[in-house]
Protein backbone atom coordinates (compact mmCIF):
# COMPACT_ATOMS: atom_id res chain seq x y z
CA UNK A 1 0.00 0.00 0.00
CA UNK A 2 1.32 3.41 -0.96
CA UNK A 3 0.91 6.50 1.18
CA UNK A 4 0.94 9.62 -0.91
CA UNK A 5 0.96 13.10 0.58
CA UNK A 6 1.75 15.24 -2.45
CA UNK A 7 -0.98 16.43 -4.82
CA UNK A 8 1.19 16.18 -7.94
CA UNK A 9 2.42 12.70 -7.01
CA UNK A 10 -1.18 11.55 -6.48
CA UNK A 11 -2.20 12.98 -9.85
CA UNK A 12 0.67 11.26 -11.69
CA UNK A 13 0.01 7.97 -9.93
CA UNK A 14 -3.70 8.18 -10.81
CA UNK A 15 -2.69 8.84 -14.44
CA UNK A 16 -0.45 5.80 -14.45
CA UNK A 17 -3.19 3.61 -13.00
CA UNK A 18 -5.58 4.81 -15.70
CA UNK A 19 -2.99 4.35 -18.47
CA UNK A 20 -2.55 0.76 -17.35
CA UNK A 21 -6.28 0.23 -17.84
CA UNK A 22 -7.37 0.19 -14.20
CA UNK A 23 -10.65 1.53 -12.90
CA UNK A 24 -10.09 3.71 -9.86
CA UNK A 25 -12.43 3.57 -6.88
CA UNK A 26 -12.24 6.44 -4.40
CA UNK A 27 -13.34 6.62 -0.78
CA UNK A 28 -12.97 10.13 0.68
CA UNK A 29 -12.93 10.23 4.49
CA UNK A 30 -11.78 12.33 7.41
CA UNK A 31 -10.14 9.27 9.00
CA UNK A 32 -10.79 7.79 12.46
CA UNK A 33 -12.03 4.87 10.43
CA UNK A 34 -14.92 2.71 11.61
CA UNK A 35 -17.01 -0.05 10.05
CA UNK A 36 -19.03 2.52 8.08
CA UNK A 37 -15.89 3.68 6.27
CA UNK A 38 -14.66 0.10 5.89
CA UNK A 39 -17.91 -0.90 4.18
CA UNK A 40 -17.28 1.80 1.56
CA UNK A 41 -13.73 0.55 1.06
CA UNK A 42 -14.93 -3.06 0.69
CA UNK A 43 -17.49 -1.97 -1.90
CA UNK A 44 -14.83 -0.07 -3.83
CA UNK A 45 -12.49 -3.07 -3.80
CA UNK A 46 -15.35 -5.24 -5.04
CA UNK A 47 -16.33 -2.89 -7.88
CA UNK A 48 -13.02 -1.41 -9.09
CA UNK A 49 -9.42 -2.44 -9.83
CA UNK A 50 -7.62 0.02 -7.55
CA UNK A 51 -8.95 1.65 -4.41
CA UNK A 52 -7.72 5.00 -3.19
CA UNK A 53 -8.70 6.11 0.31
CA UNK A 54 -8.22 9.74 1.26
CA UNK A 55 -7.82 10.86 4.84
CA UNK A 56 -8.17 14.61 5.20
CA UNK A 57 -9.85 16.52 7.99
CA UNK A 58 -11.14 19.33 5.84
CA UNK A 59 -10.97 22.68 7.66
CA UNK A 60 -13.38 24.48 5.33
CA UNK A 61 -16.35 22.33 6.31
CA UNK A 62 -16.05 23.21 10.00
CA UNK A 63 -17.38 26.48 11.36
CA UNK A 64 -15.17 28.30 13.88
CA UNK A 65 -17.36 26.98 16.73
CA UNK A 66 -17.08 23.36 15.60
CA UNK A 67 -14.64 20.58 16.48
CA UNK A 68 -11.93 20.86 13.76
CA UNK A 69 -9.10 21.00 16.32
CA UNK A 70 -10.27 18.10 18.40
CA UNK A 71 -11.72 15.96 15.59
CA UNK A 72 -10.36 12.41 16.22
CA UNK A 73 -7.16 11.60 14.31
CA UNK A 74 -5.26 8.30 14.44
CA UNK A 75 -3.34 7.77 11.22
CA UNK A 76 -1.42 4.70 12.39
CA UNK A 77 -4.60 2.85 13.25
CA UNK A 78 -6.27 3.94 9.98
CA UNK A 79 -3.22 2.83 8.01
CA UNK A 80 -3.34 -0.64 9.55
CA UNK A 81 -7.08 -1.00 8.85
CA UNK A 82 -6.62 0.12 5.24
CA UNK A 83 -3.68 -2.22 4.74
CA UNK A 84 -5.68 -5.16 6.09
CA UNK A 85 -8.40 -4.47 3.53
CA UNK A 86 -5.90 -4.22 0.64
CA UNK A 87 -6.37 -0.55 -0.10
CA UNK A 88 -3.93 0.41 -2.87
CA UNK A 89 -3.23 4.01 -1.89
CA UNK A 90 -3.92 6.26 1.06
CA UNK A 91 -3.90 9.87 -0.05
CA UNK A 92 -3.00 11.77 3.10
CA UNK A 93 -2.34 15.40 2.26
CA UNK A 94 -1.60 18.26 4.63
CA UNK A 95 -3.95 21.23 4.94
CA UNK A 96 -1.38 23.31 3.05
CA UNK A 97 -1.21 20.80 0.18
CA UNK A 98 -4.96 21.12 -0.42
CA UNK A 99 -5.41 24.82 0.39
CA UNK A 100 -2.34 26.63 -0.87
CA UNK A 101 -1.76 30.20 0.23
CA UNK A 102 -4.30 32.49 -1.38
CA UNK A 103 -6.74 29.71 -2.28
CA UNK A 104 -10.00 31.47 -3.09
CA UNK A 105 -12.08 29.22 -5.34
CA UNK A 106 -15.10 27.35 -3.98
CA UNK A 107 -17.72 24.99 -5.39
CA UNK A 108 -21.25 25.71 -4.19
CA UNK A 109 -24.24 23.51 -4.92
CA UNK A 110 -27.08 25.98 -4.50
CA UNK A 111 -30.48 24.94 -3.14
CA UNK A 112 -29.67 21.53 -1.71
CA UNK A 113 -26.84 22.95 0.42
CA UNK A 114 -29.06 25.50 2.14
CA UNK A 115 -31.61 23.08 3.59
CA UNK A 116 -31.56 20.86 6.73
CA UNK A 117 -27.87 20.46 7.68
CA UNK A 118 -27.21 23.63 5.70
CA UNK A 119 -29.57 25.63 7.92
CA UNK A 120 -27.83 24.42 11.06
CA UNK A 121 -24.31 24.60 9.56
CA UNK A 122 -24.43 27.40 6.96
CA UNK A 123 -21.02 27.03 5.26
CA UNK A 124 -20.61 23.31 5.82
CA UNK A 125 -21.56 22.05 2.36
CA UNK A 126 -19.57 24.76 0.60
CA UNK A 127 -16.52 23.21 2.28
CA UNK A 128 -17.63 19.66 1.48
CA UNK A 129 -18.37 20.22 -2.21
CA UNK A 130 -15.18 22.23 -2.64
CA UNK A 131 -12.92 19.60 -1.11
CA UNK A 132 -14.64 16.70 -2.87
CA UNK A 133 -14.36 18.49 -6.22
CA UNK A 134 -10.66 19.13 -5.54
CA UNK A 135 -10.10 15.53 -4.43
CA UNK A 136 -11.84 14.30 -7.59
CA UNK A 137 -9.36 16.35 -9.65
CA UNK A 138 -6.45 14.89 -7.72
CA UNK A 139 -7.47 11.24 -7.43
CA UNK A 140 -9.22 11.03 -10.85
CA UNK A 141 -11.60 8.22 -9.87
CA UNK A 142 -14.05 6.36 -12.07
CA UNK A 143 -16.35 5.63 -9.11
CA UNK A 144 -16.53 7.43 -5.76
CA UNK A 145 -18.21 5.88 -2.71
CA UNK A 146 -20.27 7.75 -0.13
CA UNK A 147 -22.47 6.70 2.81
CA UNK A 148 -26.24 7.01 3.07
CA UNK A 149 -25.59 8.02 6.71
CA UNK A 150 -24.87 11.50 5.27
CA UNK A 151 -27.79 11.41 2.85
CA UNK A 152 -27.78 15.14 2.10
CA UNK A 153 -24.05 15.11 1.42
CA UNK A 154 -24.42 12.19 -1.01
CA UNK A 155 -27.19 14.04 -2.88
CA UNK A 156 -25.12 17.21 -3.06
CA UNK A 157 -22.13 15.33 -4.45
CA UNK A 158 -24.35 13.64 -7.04
CA UNK A 159 -25.78 17.02 -8.04
CA UNK A 160 -22.34 18.61 -8.25
CA UNK A 161 -21.07 15.74 -10.38
CA UNK A 162 -24.02 16.06 -12.76
CA UNK A 163 -23.98 19.87 -12.88
CA UNK A 164 -20.23 20.06 -13.55
CA UNK A 165 -20.26 17.15 -16.04
CA UNK A 166 -17.73 15.23 -14.00
CA UNK A 167 -17.20 11.79 -15.51
CA UNK A 168 -17.48 9.99 -12.17
CA UNK A 169 -20.13 7.56 -10.88
CA UNK A 170 -21.32 8.18 -7.35
CA UNK A 171 -22.16 5.02 -5.46
CA UNK A 172 -24.08 5.36 -2.19
CA UNK A 173 -23.64 2.60 0.42
CA UNK A 174 -26.06 1.75 3.27
CA UNK A 175 -25.62 3.08 6.80
CA UNK A 176 -23.66 0.76 9.08
CA UNK A 177 -24.88 0.64 12.66
CA UNK A 178 -23.76 -0.54 16.06
CA UNK A 179 -25.64 -3.60 17.39
CA UNK A 180 -28.05 -1.31 19.26
CA UNK A 181 -28.88 0.65 16.10
CA UNK A 182 -26.76 3.76 16.63
CA UNK A 183 -25.35 4.83 13.26
CA UNK A 184 -21.56 4.57 13.34
CA UNK A 185 -19.81 7.92 13.35
CA UNK A 186 -16.35 9.17 14.25
CA UNK A 187 -18.12 11.60 16.57
CA UNK A 188 -19.74 8.86 18.69
CA UNK A 189 -16.58 8.81 20.83
CA UNK A 190 -17.57 12.27 22.14
CA UNK A 191 -20.72 10.82 23.74
CA UNK A 192 -20.76 10.61 27.54
CA UNK A 193 -21.81 7.21 28.92
CA UNK A 194 -25.34 8.53 29.56
CA UNK A 195 -25.65 9.98 26.07
CA UNK A 196 -24.27 6.82 24.52
CA UNK A 197 -26.92 4.84 26.36
CA UNK A 198 -29.73 7.07 25.08
CA UNK A 199 -28.47 7.72 21.52
CA UNK A 200 -29.86 4.47 20.00
CA UNK A 201 -33.31 6.01 20.51
CA UNK A 202 -32.71 7.94 17.29
CA UNK A 203 -32.75 4.79 15.20
CA UNK A 204 -35.53 3.30 17.31
CA UNK A 205 -37.69 6.38 16.64
CA UNK A 206 -36.98 6.21 12.91
CA UNK A 207 -37.83 2.49 12.82
CA UNK A 208 -41.12 3.18 14.62
CA UNK A 209 -41.98 5.77 11.97
CA UNK A 210 -41.06 3.29 9.24
CA UNK A 211 -43.36 0.69 10.69
CA UNK A 212 -46.26 3.15 11.12
CA UNK A 213 -45.74 4.19 7.50
CA UNK A 214 -45.75 0.56 6.36
CA UNK A 215 -49.02 0.12 8.25
CA UNK A 216 -50.60 2.91 6.26
CA UNK A 217 -49.82 6.14 8.12
CA UNK A 218 -48.98 8.60 5.34
CA UNK A 219 -49.35 11.84 7.24
CA UNK A 220 -45.88 13.31 7.88
CA UNK A 221 -47.15 15.34 10.83
CA UNK A 222 -48.33 12.21 12.61
CA UNK A 223 -45.04 10.45 11.96
CA UNK A 224 -43.07 13.48 13.13
CA UNK A 225 -45.16 13.62 16.31
CA UNK A 226 -44.42 9.96 17.03
CA UNK A 227 -40.67 10.39 16.44
CA UNK A 228 -40.62 13.52 18.60
CA UNK A 229 -42.38 11.69 21.46
CA UNK A 230 -39.89 8.84 21.32
CA UNK A 231 -36.89 11.17 21.20
CA UNK A 232 -38.29 13.25 24.05
CA UNK A 233 -38.28 10.12 26.20
CA UNK A 234 -34.48 10.47 26.25
CA UNK A 235 -33.94 13.19 28.85
CA UNK A 236 -30.63 14.31 27.27
CA UNK A 237 -31.83 14.44 23.65
CA UNK A 238 -32.52 17.83 22.07
CA UNK A 239 -33.86 17.76 18.51
CA UNK A 240 -32.06 20.16 16.17
CA UNK A 241 -34.22 19.37 13.15
CA UNK A 242 -36.63 16.62 12.18
CA UNK A 243 -38.27 16.56 8.79
CA UNK A 244 -39.80 14.23 6.22
CA UNK A 245 -38.60 15.23 2.81
CA UNK A 246 -38.53 14.17 -0.81
CA UNK A 247 -35.40 12.07 -1.19
CA UNK A 248 -34.29 13.94 -4.31
CA UNK A 249 -35.20 17.55 -3.57
CA UNK A 250 -35.04 17.45 0.24
CA UNK A 251 -38.20 19.56 0.33
CA UNK A 252 -40.84 18.60 2.91
CA UNK A 253 -43.52 16.22 1.61
CA UNK A 254 -47.24 16.52 2.24
CA UNK A 255 -47.76 12.79 2.15
CA UNK A 256 -45.20 10.06 2.70
CA UNK A 257 -45.20 8.26 -0.61
CA UNK A 258 -42.52 5.86 -1.79
CA UNK A 259 -39.06 7.32 -1.28
CA UNK A 260 -39.78 9.92 1.38
CA UNK A 261 -36.77 10.40 3.63
CA UNK A 262 -37.00 11.02 7.36
CA UNK A 263 -34.00 13.12 8.38
CA UNK A 264 -33.05 14.06 11.88
CA UNK A 265 -30.29 15.80 13.82
CA UNK A 266 -30.24 15.45 17.58
CA UNK A 267 -27.97 16.93 20.20
CA UNK A 268 -26.86 14.70 23.04
CA UNK A 269 -25.25 17.30 25.27
CA UNK A 270 -22.73 18.97 22.94
CA UNK A 271 -22.56 16.13 20.43
CA UNK A 272 -24.78 16.46 17.40
CA UNK A 273 -25.78 13.18 15.73
CA UNK A 274 -27.55 12.82 12.39
CA UNK A 275 -29.47 9.90 10.98
CA UNK A 276 -32.13 9.14 8.38
CA UNK A 277 -34.40 6.42 7.07
CA UNK A 278 -35.93 5.97 3.66
CA UNK A 279 -39.65 5.14 3.81
CA UNK A 280 -40.68 2.45 1.38
CA UNK A 281 -44.12 1.03 0.68
CA UNK A 282 -43.03 -2.58 1.09
CA UNK A 283 -40.43 -4.39 3.16
Ligand code: AMP
Nearest residue numbers: 029030036146147149150174175176184
Ligand atom coordinates in the same frame (compact mmCIF):
# COMPACT_ATOMS: atom_id res chain seq x y z
P1 AMP B 1 -16.45 11.07 7.24
O1 AMP B 1 -15.11 10.49 7.56
O2 AMP B 1 -17.34 11.20 8.42
O3 AMP B 1 -16.35 12.32 6.41
O4 AMP B 1 -17.18 10.01 6.31
C1 AMP B 1 -16.59 9.52 5.13
C2 AMP B 1 -17.60 8.72 4.36
O5 AMP B 1 -18.05 7.63 5.17
C3 AMP B 1 -18.86 9.52 3.99
O6 AMP B 1 -19.25 9.16 2.68
C4 AMP B 1 -19.86 9.07 5.01
O7 AMP B 1 -21.20 9.17 4.57
C5 AMP B 1 -19.47 7.61 5.19
N1 AMP B 1 -19.97 7.10 6.47
C6 AMP B 1 -19.80 7.67 7.69
N2 AMP B 1 -20.46 6.94 8.63
C7 AMP B 1 -21.05 5.91 7.97
C8 AMP B 1 -21.87 4.82 8.38
N3 AMP B 1 -22.21 4.63 9.66
N4 AMP B 1 -22.30 3.95 7.43
C9 AMP B 1 -21.96 4.11 6.13
N5 AMP B 1 -21.19 5.13 5.69
C10 AMP B 1 -20.73 6.01 6.59
